[in-house]
Amino acid sequence: MITTTGLTKVYRSGGRDVTALDGVDLHVREGEVYGVIGQSGAGKSTLIRCLNLLERPTSGTVTVAGQDLTALAGNQKRANAALRAARSHIGMVFQHFNLLSSRTVQDNVELPLEILKVDRNERSRKALELLDLVGLADKAKAYPAQLSGGQKQRVGIARALAGDPKVLLSDEATSALDPETTRSILQLLRDLNRQLGLTIVLITHEMDVVKTICDSAALMKNGRVVEQGTVAELLATPGSELARELFPVGGEPSTDDHTVVDITFHGEAATRPVISELARTYNVDISILGAAMDTVGGKQIGRMRIELPGRFEENVVPIGFLREQGLQVDVADTVNTADAAIPAPAAALLEEGAK
Numbered sequence: 200m201i202t203t204t205g206l207t208k209v210y211r212s213g214g215r216d217v218t219a220l221d222g223v224d225l226h227v228r229e230g231e232v233y234g235v236i237g238q239s240g241a242g243k244s245t246l247i248r249c250l251n252l253l254e255r256p257t258s259g260t261v262t263v264a265g266q267d268l269t270a271l272a273g274n275q276k277r278a279n280a281a282l283r284a285a286r287s288h289i290g291m292v293f294q295h296f297n298l299l300s301s302r303t304v305q306d307n308v309e310l311p312l313e314i315l316k317v318d319r320n321e322r323s324r325k326a327l328e329l330l331d332l333v334g335l336a337d338k339a340k341a342y343p344a345q346l347s348g349g350q351k352q353r354v355g356i357a358r359a360l361a362g363d364p365k366v367l368l369s370d371e372a373t374s375a376l377d378p379e380t381t382r383s384i385l386q387l388l389r390d391l392n393r394q395l396g397l398t399i400v401l402i403t404h405e406m407d408v409v410k411t412i413c414d415s416a417a418l419m420k421n422g423r424v425v426e427q428g429t430v431a432e433l434l435a436t437p438g439s440e441l442a443r444e445l446f447p448v449g450g451e452p453s454t455d456d457h458t459v460v461d462i463t464f465h466g467e468a469a470t471r472p473v474i475s476e477l478a479r480t481y482n483v484d485i486s487i488l489g490a491a492m493d494t495v496g497g498k499q500i501g502r503m504r505i506e507l508p509g510r511f512e513e514n515v516v517p518i519g520f521l522r523e524q525g526l527q528v529d530v531a532d533t534v535n536t537a538d539a540a541i542p543a544p545a546a547a548l549l550e551e552g553a554k
């Protein structure tokens with residue numbers, strides 16, 4: 200639904216160039232909720248603003264629903280009209296709602312339809328339908344100042360849906376809201392995604408948001424996407440920073456003379472009793488140091504940190520067994536760095552063990 204290739208944005212600021220986006224290749228599938236996460240200054244806002252050409256990229260392309268928006272962006276009147284038409288199929292929700300205080304809730308939702316020159320009766324019908332969809336049918340005549348933060352964001356979402364968008368972009372839509380209201384807005388976004396088949400790209404700095412509603416995620420650092428994929432793919436990627444943040448497992452190893460292993464369960468492997476099989480097959484005592492299980496997109500996913508007696512060299516075969524079960528297995532390099540990917544020599548030994 201959305202593809203960017205080599206997307207680059209350089210700002211000229213105070214006589215020097217700031218590269219906010221540095222060759223971003225993004226792939227968002229139709230109907231998914233896609234989270235972009237990263238620290239302040241990573242380039243998230245710039246990216247989302249480039250997706251609907253609110254910000255004009257310095258180079259690279261943005262294609263939404265098969266249409267190359269960057270090709271439409273020109274200075275001629277016709278190009279602008281084409282871009283406006285394409286943009287009407289991309290809704291946007293903002294952190295601070297951006298409602299007009301002098302307009303009623305209904306009139307705020309009608310605004311994009313006025314710009315699209317939809318007639319008065321149709322505008323009114325559509326706005327009331329959308330307010331009903333976001334649970335605010337009784338607030339049509341209220342003014343933004345009379346609403347709570349969560350209600351304001353519901354109006355912002357209804358307004359974003361006015362042009363029947365295929366894509367909804369959300370720029371930190373829940374950052375200004377308390378945890379309870381955040382949950383209800385995320386639930387609303389999830390419901391809209393399912394009911395309307397809406398593709399949603401949301402940017403956030405909160406891992407919990409990604410965990411609650413995202414099917415896929417990308418991690419941004421210094422204007423680059425350093426990891427991206429479905430949650431299951433990320434979990435299956437050795438050393439994935441996103442996977443580690445999504446499913447942190449704590450637990451300190453007891454002594455140096457043990458091997459600490461982080462196991463990621465997803466798909467069919469999540470439902471099999473692999474730990475007890477391991478203990479029985481190899482007659483080994485296993486300590487569980489930490490674990491986190493969750494349901495993501497209706498599938499059980501989790502991580503577990505276990506400790507096996509003996510050094511790594513003595514555990515090559517049991518670890519090989521775990522990998523044969525289709526589990527993602529990361530062996531701690533040394534004590535307290537158990538989240539590290541399998542170190543190269545260890546990986547070589549594991550392959551030996553598997554033979």
Ligand SMILES: Nc1ncnc2c1ncn2[C@@H]1O[C@H](COP(=O)(O)OP(=O)(O)OP(=O)(O)O)[C@@H](O)[C@H]1O
Nearest residue numbers: 210211212217219238239240241242243244245246
């Ligand atoms: N209009 C601008 N002019 C100059 N530099 C800018 C402009 N907008 C953003 N930048 C710079 O581009 C980089 C990326 O900023 P951006 O706002 O996209 O990051 P972000 O990840 O969204 O951060 P935050 O979470 O704090 O909003 C930063 O170094 C920022 O200072």
